[in-house]
Amino acid sequence: MIRVLVVDDLKLICEGLKAMFLSVEDISIVGFAHNGQDAIEQIIQEKPDVVLIDVLMPVMGGIEATKEITKLFPEVKVIVLSTFEDDPVIMDAIAAGAKGYLLKNMIAQDLASAIRAVNRGSSQLAPGVLDSLAKTAFNNSGSTNTVAAPEKVGTIDSSQKIKVKPQTSQVKSSKTKLAKKAKVKPEKPLFRYGDWAALVIGIVLLAKTDGMGHHLGHAGVFFLMLALIARPIRFLWDLPLKYRRTIGILAFATALGHAIYATINVLHSNWATIFLMSPKFQWGMWAGILSLAAMTPAAITSFNHFKKKLGKNWRKIHLLTVPSLALAIIHTILVGPHYFGQIQIEIIHHFRTYVMLLVGILVLLMRRRIFWSILGLSGLGKGKKIKT
Known part of the structure; x- marks a missing residue:
């Protein structure tokens, strides 16, 4: 045996x-x-x-x-x-x-x-x-x-x-x-200097496109979610894990593009405008600012040089993306419905809020072993391929 x-x-x-x-x-x-x-x-x-x-x-x-x-x-x-x-x-x-x-x-x-x-x-x-x-x-x-x-x-x-x-x-x-x-890191960018290209495209081009600024915020939340669940879902789809660094940079780039757009077109380049908003929007705006701030160290240190230099601290820095996602969800829930225009049908607002909240909770749960342990009770079956 x-x-x-x-x-x-x-x-x-x-x-x-x-x-x-x-x-x-x-x-x-x-x-x-x-x-x-x-x-x-x-x-x-x-x-x-x-x-x-x-x-x-x-x-x-x-x-x-x-x-x-x-x-x-x-x-x-x-x-x-x-x-x-x-x-x-x-x-x-x-x-x-x-x-x-x-x-x-x-x-x-x-x-x-x-x-x-x-x-x-x-x-x-x-x-x-x-x-x-x-x-x-x-x-x-x-x-x-x-x-x-x-x-x-x-x-x-x-x-x-x-x-x-x-x-x-x-x-x-x-x-x-x-x-x-x-000694090369197994993770590869989508293309040479892809991280920098994504950053430039996200900030310079899309942030200046009329009407695209708010959609950039939604894209940032999506990319951040995908980066955070890249490892847990690797047994189903391993592509996000291979390009997780690029996806993370895309999340930061689109979020930063959204922030630039909102600063110019919503706040009119005057951050004091935040204090004129309702308490609900104020909390939402500050949640968004803190989310971007928490994501920034991970984006800056995403390259191999910093990973080698920081050692174990590198992972601790990148774990800041977890509270960053939570803050981004709060920002989207409190301020997000306003981005869709002057739609007064309250039930639609509530539906979008609940969907965003449920998806956010699901993403955070997927990072916990107990979540997959519960789903894994049925096994994969005899003779089936294991895909990770």
Whole structure:
């Protein structure tokens, strides 16, 4: 019996894997952990043969945890089970000591075969991953050798080696380049300098478009919501997580464009106008100002330079986007109906208010594990693909 420990911060994924292996006789799920630190404690208690671990997790991520596990428990085989197909992430996982790198859209039969192979001492790579790495090495080294991609799951016996014979200087150059690539953040912008382009477009162009200023505010709330639920919904749709930084910048850009538009066209460039408004609108305006202020540090520090420099404080700064969303919802509820024009049908105003409130609460709940735990009670079903 192969004892397997599953490490993933989404309980829904853990429940799905548990259901997936119920009918597999030679593989037993002996425990679950929701971050790397918890995984180390579970390994001491459960003594698994194989660890299936996710990459993105709180407290301690999968790459860092893999390094610690292979160092402290060399007899335990680690398989990274991720949604990322980026070469740098794969290189990080292999360098950390992982014996396999698989994708979460694998069916149960292939995943079980991979676990058995790794437990026997082989290495496993998801379809296309080996070919992708070989092409990267080929492009960097100038070698004419190629490595064919496996039809299903690539298997490399520990006694075998893939030999590439470039010149010595080219080998060193290739290793240097691959090492640099391994440090690159897996998240990619939509296009080169996309964050800056989004910022310029949102502020300079849209803020000056007649009638678009208020719609920019609604777009800002939408993008902020999407950025905040990018991780929780990755098992359904992983695109927002890959481009979360750009989505966050879009949220800030559209919100700032809305603020500029409102300052010029609503307040007539005089903030003292706020004190002439009704108490309801005053509270709404200040909520909007505080929302933008809370979002600003996250936007400024969204680049890799600040992430490396700030370390653990970087995440604390970006958690300010949570109260920012709450304040944005308050702003939209208190002031928002006015933006739709002079419609006096009170029932429509109430309907919009309730919808915004319910959607906002839903987004905040989706960031809590208990929400997905409740939905995950039914499991994903046997043999179904896990999409993250």
